[in-house]
Amino acid sequence: MQAPPPGALAPRASQFVPRLLIGVALALTAIFVVVPMAYIFHRAFAEGWRLFAANVLEPNTLHAIGLTALVAVLVLPVNIAFGIASAWLIARFTFPGRKLLLTLIEIPFSISPIIAGICYLLLYGRQGLIGPWLIAHDMQILFALPGIVMVTLFVTAPFVMREVLPLMQAQGSEQEQAALTLGASGWQVFRRVTLPNIRWALLYGAVLCGARAVGEFGGVSVVSGNIRGQTNTLPLQIELLFNDLNVTGAFAAATMLTLIALVVLVMKTLMEMRRG
Numbered sequence: 001m002q003a004p005p006p007g008a009l010a011p012r013a014s015q016f017v018p019r020l021l022i023g024v025a026l027a028l029t030a031i032f033v034v035v036p037m038a039y040i041f042h043r044a045f046a047e048g049w050r051l052f053a054a055n056v057l058e059p060n061t062l063h064a065i066g067l068t069a070l071v072a073v074l075v076l077p078v079n080i081a082f083g084i085a086s087a088w089l090i091a092r093f094t095f096p097g098r099k100l101l102l103t104l105i106e107i108p109f110s111i112s113p114i115i116a117g118i119c120y121l122l123l124y125g126r127q128g129l130i131g132p133w134l135i136a137h138d139m140q141i142l143f144a145l146p147g148i149v150m151v152t153l154f155v156t157a158p159f160v161m162r163e164v165l166p167l168m169q170a171q172g173s174e175q176e177q178a179a180l181t182l183g184a185s186g187w188q189v190f191r192r193v194t195l196p197n198i199r200w201a202l203l204y205g206a207v208l209c210g211a212r213a214v215g216e217f218g219g220v221s222v223v224s225g226n227i228r229g230q231t232n233t234l235p236l237q238i239e240l241l242f243n244d245l246n247v248t249g250a251f252a253a254a255t256m257l258t259l260i261a262l263v264v265l266v267m268k269t270l271m272e273m274r275r276g
Contacts, residue, residue, distance in 0.1 A: 052248075
């Protein structure tokens with residue numbers, strides 16, 4: 001019997017490791033992502049569609065869904081404008097404090113949102129630094145929509161900038177300078193040169209920003225006051241329903257948050273494919 005030629009087993013060995021890693025990745029994904037999501041939908045619909053619809057259409061839950069959507073709609077345009085402006089400034093200009101500015105913008109990635117909420121509480125609260133002045137002028141920041149929007153802006157601030165900045169740095173400014181040389185105005189350069197070049201990175205960052213705004217819990221829980229039917233966003237409403245032992249209602253509300261996450265995931269995947 002002839003011995004197998006040298007290297008005959010190498011292809012099988014080389015295929016085993018990638019297949020093993022793929023199998024482990026799929027197993028972990030199933031355990032930590034697919035199974036919990038399937039369980040959420042199972043518990044939400046376990047007692048029938050009618051009870052599910054009744055829980056979703058419950059006034060406090062509907063208000064939480066609407067407030068969450070409103071906060072995301074308010075936060076997203078501000079973050080898009082801020083992300084483009086800060087990325088353009090850092091990518092196109094060299095100035096003292098440039099690295100410090102980049103560090104400051106990335107602070108929300110480094111600290112807990114709860115800490116941000118506490119800082120807002122100590123600043124704008126009744127006993128805070130600016131709180132007495134706000135009360136004297138009949139202005140309410142905390143335990144109202146402005147406080148929720150402000151803390152959400154804080155935690156979502158870096159997302160658009162971090163997606164747009166590397167692309168701007170890689171592309172350089174030659175096309176923009178050429179457009180200016182040909183007589184284009186600043187707005188024309190931005191609309192016809194800069195924006196088309198960064199549009200997919202911008203959309204990708206906007207999707208991530210929206211997802212973060214919808215799912216924010218820690219900072220909002222501090223500044224909102226958890227007022228049922230008034231300042232509860234959807235994540236806070238889910239917690240309150242669990243605390244009230246309304247498990248079916250909590251899972252019904254959680255399905256809405258899960259559906260939003262799935263839509264964002266699909267959009268994120270499409271953006272990555274388009275960018276690729």
